[in-house]
Amino acid sequence: MPERSCLAGAGLSLALVLGSISGLAEPDTVGFREHVVPILNAHCVACHLTGLEQGGIALHARAAHGNLVGVRSEQSGLNRVEPGDRQASYLYHKVANTHHEVGGEGEPMPMGGGLDPELVEVIARWIDAGAPAE
Ligand code: HEC
Helix, strand or coil: CHHHHHHHHHHHHHHHHHHHHHCCCCHHHCCHHHHHHHHHHHHCCCCCCCCCCCCCCCCCHHHHHHHHECCECCCCCCECECCCCHHHEHHHHHHHCCHHHHCCCCCCCCCCCCCCHHHHHHHHHHHHCCCCCC
């Protein structure tokens, strides 16, 4: 009986490990609504609400995709998001703090704090996966 519960425990940890691996969001599994919108809501929307604020970009769930993908940035010659190519996407450079290297200006985003590298990578993978709308 003790052996059995031990096995059950091992099975449970394996399931947890596999669950967290799939949660890492491989490029082809990063969803906009599931993975990117929560980041925008938690770290960006407070300042980028209507699009009339500095930066000129509303980032709430209904507006964000249309304001990002294929739209020229105000601060650089790059599009905010170029599907499939993080390096050509100004959004990526703003959160990775490499925006000055691509001719951009201003602070890294989110202004005043910066973004956890894991979250930067989620945004980058979503872009590399073609920046799907769902
Ligand atoms: C505290 C307020 C604040 C927060 C939070 C914030 N921003 Fe900004 N954002 C600004 C301001 C102000 C500017 C314009 C000045 C600058 O770039 O430094 C800007 C500019 C931008 C630009 C440039 C737009 C363009 O077209 O050139 C992008 C992209 C951007 N923000 C994305 C984000 C993202 C993504 C987040 C969340 C991860 C975020 N911002 C969080 C205030 C904020």
